[in-house]
Amino acid sequence: MRADWIATWAASPMNVWAADAVLPGFYNQTIREILRVSVGGRRVRVRISNEFGSAPIAIDAAGIALAGEDGAIQPLTARPLTFGGEAAARVPAGAPLLSDPVAIDVPPHGRLALSFFVEGPVPVQTHHYEAQQTAYISIPGNFVGAEALPVQQTTFSRYLASVVYVDAKATSRAIACFGDSITDGYGSQVDGDRRWPDILSDRFRSDPDTQDIAVLNLGIGGNRLLSNRRGAKALERFDRDVLSLPNLSHLVIMEGINDIGWPNTALAGPGDAVTAAQIIAAIKQVAARTEVAGARVVLGTLTPFEGTRSESPIGEFYTAEKERLRSAVNAWIRKSEGVHGVIDFDAAIRDPDRPTRILPAYDCGDHIHPSDAGYKAMAQAIDLALFKGGHI
Numbered sequence: 001m002r003a004d005w006i007a008t009w010a011a012s013p014m015n016v017w018a019a020d021a022v023l024p025g026f027y028n029q030t031i032r033e034i035l036r037v038s039v040g041g042r043r044v045r046v047r048i049s050n051e052f053g054s055a056p057i058a059i060d061a062a063g064i065a066l067a068g069e070d071g072a073i074q075p076l077t078a079r080p081l082t083f084g085g086e087a088a089a090r091v092p093a094g095a096p097l098l099s100d101p102v103a104i105d106v107p108p109h110g111r112l113a114l115s116f117f118v119e120g121p122v123p124v125q126t127h128h129y130e131a132q133q134t135a136y137i138s139i140p141g142n143f144v145g146a147e148a149l150p151v152q153q154t155t156f157s158r159y160l161a162s163v164v165y166v167d168a169k170a171t172s173r174a175i176a177c178f179g180d181s182i183t184d185g186y187g188s189q190v191d192g193d194r195r196w197p198d199i200l201s202d203r204f205r206s207d208p209d210t211q212d213i214a215v216l217n218l219g220i221g222g223n224r225l226l227s228n229r230r231g232a233k234a235l236e237r238f239d240r241d242v243l244s245l246p247n248l249s250h251l252v253i254m255e256g257i258n259d260i261g262w263p264n265t266a267l268a269g270p271g272d273a274v275t276a277a278q279i280i281a282a283i284k285q286v287a288a289r290t291e292v293a294g295a296r297v298v299l300g301t302l303t304p305f306e307g308t309r310s311e312s313p314i315g316e317f318y319t320a321e322k323e324r325l326r327s328a329v330n331a332w333i334r335k336s337e338g339v340h341g342v343i344d345f346d347a348a349i350r351d352p353d354r355p356t357r358i359l360p361a362y363d364c365g366d367h368i369h370p371s372d373a374g375y376k377a378m379a380q381a382i383d384l385a386l387f388k389g390g391h392i
Contacts, residue, residue: 027120041166049162067111071136128158183219187364199379254300276328296340307367348381
């Protein structure tokens with residue numbers, strides 16, 4: 001019987017930058033990751049990432065269950081994950097590994113717990129930093145099937161899971177939200193699922209015309225269109241992170257603010273400086289690759305960032321010239337032709353009395369990332385009619 005597999009949740013794999021190395025690795029431990037799906041299904045497959053690894057990762061046992069509270073599982077729902085019929089597996093260096101299908105009833109917006117035991121040592125070379133979601137790391141031992149995990153440490157990053165697929169309705173499809181930390185949800189409530197793609201998924205679920213659409217968050221904090229450091233640059237990771245996903249009908253892209261803000265600071269040198277024309281050309285390339293794959297393109301304007309400080313005295317993240325770049329890119333986005341639609345995220349959260357700044361009520365405090373209220377305003381600014389149609 002043919003399965004209608006669709007990605008219902010995703011987290012883009014990242015390289016480990018030294019400043020982001022929360023954990024050096026795992027040794028004889030169980031890692032439990034919690035996530036909220038968008039659409040539900042009765043069978044699940046999990047993609048494990050080792051895309052940035054220099055050596056294979058040995059997974060000695062893995063399991064899936066509906067999540068309980070504080071890192072626990074609902075034990076009656078617990079199922080082992082297998083790989084080619086085997087309980088243990090090796091994830092090749094530079095590659096992912098897909099699990100076998102497992103029967104588990106996952107409701108829409110259900111919360112899953114994925115547990116992985118590694119005898120180790122397993123170095124952390126691929127992760128997803130600042131996920132705004134607690135990951136639980138056990139004391140020594142295999143606790144894949146344990147209801148409550150004996151916790152040694154928690155972090156807010158992800159380590160192994162990169163995609164969850166469900167055998168969904170034949171009418172289901174997915175949209176990908178592609179961007180940086182503002183899409184990834186930095187500054188939102190940890191474990192609260194208050195990123196703007198989460199709230200968009202809530203809105204989809206409440207509308208009969210969109211309730212079978214999966215919303216996939218493919219944001220990476222610090223990501224740029226044209227330069228590497230925090231994750232592979234957008235033009236490099238796009239095929240892996242977006243075009244590999246099945247039944248994709250739309251792409252929402254909102255990226256470029258780090259290309260503007262990072263150069264001439266401690267984060268990036270003057271050689272990384274870009275022009276508005278280069279940012280626009282990169283967005284056009286992402287759009288063209290999306291359209292060739294048969295999906296529709298929706299562009300999001302870049303949000304304000306005046307007041308943002310760099311991480312050292314070397315240069316300023318915000319300058320008048322950088323603001324001119326943002327304005328030029330947004331002007332092009334607003335009048336762009338040949339795309340399916342535009343979402344004016346900038347207008348949704350800017351301060352009307354000072355449009356180069358985020359409205360204080362929508363600012364998480366660092367003047368570039370929205371608060372929960374700001375992410376909600378971004379999601380509410382999206383016209384659901386943009387997505388009430390299938391593939392091109």
